[in-house]
Amino acid sequence: MINTETVVVQDKIRACTPTILLIVGVSPFQPLLEFFRERCLSISAERTYAQAVGRFIEWLSIRTDEFKETSKRSLLYTAFVYDLRFGTYQDGHDAHGLHWSPTTHQNLKRLTRALLEFTDWLSERYGAMMLNPIHHQASFTDQLIFWRKWDNKKASSLLASIKSRPGSAFEAMAGRQAGIPRSRNDVLPEAKAYPSECIDDLLWCGFINPGKQNDPRPWVKYNLRDILITLLCAYGGCRASEPLHLWADDVFVDPSASDMALVLIHEPSDGMVCYTDPISGNQLKTSRGDFLQRFCSGRKPLTLETGRRHAGWKGCLLTHAERKAFQVFWIDKNAGRLFLTLWRLYIQHVRPVTPRAPWAFLTKDAQPLGVKGFDDSFRAAVRRADLIPAKWAGTSSHGLRHRYGQWLNELGLGDKEGQVAMHHLNAKSQEVYRQMSLAQVADAIDRRLSVSTLPFFKESESRIANAPDMPT
Structure with a gap:
């Protein structure tokens, strides 16, 4: 068996961008690296393609010999799909040594879609150089090409193209012989929001610095850095990674309320930054990626970092076009006031002073805080607040954003307002955050029943009431 694994490296061709x-x-x-260079995918998407291709290569190294006969070649893809979906164990034994457990229908679609897209690209790119993969010395690249190009008519093609091309109407109608096993169920996307009644405990008990609970100075007693991030997530609707891109100059006093903070979170690479030219003394503007490279000793945006300094960035609806930034909308003005008060204490007493790291939230050794570092701190704070940090309970850092979405429902805000408040590119993206919970559905039914006069069950009640006693 040929084993595969994935590693994160920096691609010098793409300005040292992290890639799989x-x-x-x-x-x-x-x-696969060439494919990534052409597509410029996110690193999470690249992981999906690498996982799909890696699994297929491992599977081919074990089971290719079973499909050498011409009559069996069209069954190869079917066998791979079913092994992926239902696992490789039969009666508790794995004869192939793959040790695959069953996967979900959703994960199956994700992996097969990635595999088919890559192999279509591989066939188009290297089809003219294809070798006969049945030969023992053929590479696995050539085998992938072969299985994609085996049947020219594609009526029973192993990996038929997923894209329509000119003159391929018959091929598109024929489709692939191997269908993905269907799932006849769906899951209610219940929002797992952080319990609103527990947020105060999280802030003022969970984020107490160990051993400093009796110190009268708030910047010593509390972990102000992570309280500020938590406020942005819970009361500002930010994803946990987004506040980590905040720079020290990105927090202003709100012009409409002098006691509230106006927070602008900029695109990590293209967001605008103003600076004073060291030669002319003029005020100039540039992108953050350029500023980091020229004035911060060659640093990179956190999206291009790896390890504990990395912080992701999803596409966002930007509210400030020139600055390439979005505004944080406080769901509670008191949170905006508290943020400004704690922010001033944090900048004055806690944040390390360093001209080489403009980010607002730094570690004690003046390095930018990444998602893993904040997540570790957040999970510890949840435990100190006597809760279990878990996604299913809503007590993960992302559960704070779900809480924000539920509060939007309670305020009765519409889809457009919710889209802007949660900075979604698509208004439908907020649905998962604003989905009613099971308890809310049951409560809504109970409220309607309490005022209803419809005789839903009157006749049945009377029949049971008049029925003779049941024998014991």
């Missing part, structure tokens, strides 16, 4: 490299045996799988 698939290792097949001991060698990098270069075609």
Whole structure:
């Protein structure tokens, strides 16, 4: 069996952008890297493609010989899909040594979609150089090409194209012979929001610095840095990674309320930054990526960092076009007032003074805080607040954003207002955050029943009431 693994590397061709490299045996799988360079995908999307291709290569290394006969070749993809969906164990034994557990229908679609898209690209790119993969010395790249190009008519093609091309109407109608096993169920996307009644305990008990609970100075007693991030997530609707891109100059006094904070979170690379030219003394503007490179000793936006300094960035609806930033909308004005008070204490007493790291939230050694660092601190704070940090309970850092979405419902805000408040590119993206919980559905039914006069069950009640006693 040929084993595969994935590693995160920096691609010098793409300005040292982090990318996923698939290792097949001991060698990098270069075609997949070329595919990533053309598509410019997010690193999470690259992981999906690498996982799909890696699994297929491992599977081919074990079971290719079973499908050498011409009559069986069209069944190869079917066998792979079913092994992926239902696992490789039969009667408690794995004859192939793959040790695959069953996967969900949703995950199956995700992986097969990625595999088919990559192999279509591979066939188009290297089809003219295709070798016969049945030969023992053929590479696995050539095998992938072969299985994609085996049947020219594509009526029973192993990996038929998922895209329509000119003159391919018959091929599109024929489709693939191997269908993905259907799932006849769906899951209610119940919003797992952080319990609103527990947020105060999280802020004022969970974020107490160990051993400093009796110190009268709030910047010593509390972890102000992570309280500020939590306020942005719970009362500002931010994803946990977004406040980490905040710079020290991105918090202003709200012009409409002098005791409230106006927070602008900029796009990590393209967001605007103003600076004073060291030669002319003029006020100039540039992008944050350029500023970090020229004035911060070659630093990079946190989206391009790896390890504990990395912080992701999803596409956002920007409210300030020139600055390439979105405004944080406080769900409670008191949170905006508290944020400004704590922010001033944090900047004055806590944040390390360093001209080489403009980010607002830094570690004690003046390095930018990444998602992993905040998540570790947040989970510890949840435990100190006597809760279990878990996604299913809503007590993860992302549960704070779900709480914000539920508060939007309670305020009765519409989809457009919710889209802007949660800075979604698509108004439908907020649905998962504003989905009613099971308890809310049951409560809504109970409230309607309390005022209803419809005789839903009157006749049945009378029949039971008049029925003879049941024998014991």
